[in-house]
Amino acid sequence: xxxxTGEIKYYRVLFKISGEALMGSRxxxxxxxxxxxxxxxxxxxxxxGVQVCIVVGGGNIFRGASASxxxxxxxxxxYIGMLATIINALILQxxxxxxxxxxxxxxxxxxxTICEPYIRRKAIRHLEKGRVVIFxxxxxxxxxxxxTAAALRAVETNCDVILKxxxxxxxxxxxxxxxxxxxxxxxxxxxxxxxxxxNVMDASAISLARENSVPIIVFSLKEEKIVNIVKGRGTYTIxxxxx
Ligand code: GTP
Numbered sequence: 636x637x638x639x640t641g642e643i644k645y646y647r648v649l650f651k652i653s654g655e656a657l658m659g660s661r662x663x664x665x666x667x668x669x670x671x672x673x674x675x676x677x678x679x680x681x682x683x684g685v686q687v688c689i690v691v692g693g694g695n696i697f698r699g700a701s702a703s704x705x706x707x708x709x710x711x712x713x714y715i716g717m718l719a720t721i722i723n724a725l726i727l728q729x730x731x732x733x734x735x736x737x738x739x740x741x742x743x744x745x746x747x748t749i750c751e752p753y754i755r756r757k758a759i760r761h762l763e764k765g766r767v768v769i770f771x772x773x774x775x776x777x778x779x780x781x782x783t784a785a786a787l788r789a790v791e792t793n794c795d796v797i798l799k800x801x802x803x804x805x806x807x808x809x810x811x812x813x814x815x816x817x818x819x820x821x822x823x824x825x826x827x828x829x830x831x832x833x834n835v836m837d838a839s840a841i842s843l844a845r846e847n848s849v850p851i852i853v854f855s856l857k858e859e860k861i862v863n864i865v866k867g868r869g870t871y872t873i874x875x876x877x878x
Pocket of ligand 1: 746
């Protein structure tokens with residue numbers, strides 16, 4: 636698909652969706668209404684001709700890091716978490732299809748009966764053919780988060796930006812839900828995030844984005860639409876080489 640107008644700022648984006656975002660106000664699992672809305676938002680971007688990659692987490696089903704704290708070996712917990720991301724990827728694919736968006740699920744852990752294996756060149760070809768590509772199973776390795784998978788896939792597929800959807804409008808000086816004096820930043824450098832430990836993404840994800848100069852846009856999934864962001868509008872914090 637060819638981008639329709641000159642108003643688009645980012646032509647190939649990686650949208651990172653946490654597993655928790657799929658559960659809405661439920662304690663776990665899936666809120667199909669929220670998932671449908673997220674996929675409608677992706678459809679709006681897709682219709683502009685923007686190439687969209689998605690990395691989805693699995694925390695609405697299983698949280699590897701918490702399970703490891705409860706005594707489950709970290710590597711095993713992480714593998715279970717990776718399987719959870721495959722479930723989420725397949726659900727997202729169904730809702731994208733419902734919204735008339737063509738997509739492919741590519742898993743870092745080959746599971747050929749239910750989805751395609753991750754092959755970088757195949758992913759890029761799918762994007763060029765106008766398919767949303769959903770990357771499942773994180774990086775395929777334990778000890779890496781799905782944020783790191785998002786940064787890795789964004790770099791591998793030459794994305795213009797990582798869109799990190801969160802519960803708040805951007806990056807704040809402190810947790811805005813606990814501290815009313817917290818201020819939101821419009822822009823930050825990668826080093827600001829790393830040094831000040833602002834708790835947006837883990838250090839390996841930020842370092843990967845930094846080394847490859849892929850900006851990270853942090854925005855609210857509830858209050859902002861990615862269609863605005865790909866046009867350079869809306870409320871968010873952008874993390875880049877800015878000094
Ligand atoms: P092109 O070759 O670019 O036309 O891509 P395509 O994905 O449309 O063609 P392909 O024949 O490779 O795939 C047809 C359908 O089968 C798509 O829905 C793919 O996601 C799916 N598919 C392709 N490879 C695999 C695989 O290894 N496992 C599973 N489960 N599905 C696959």
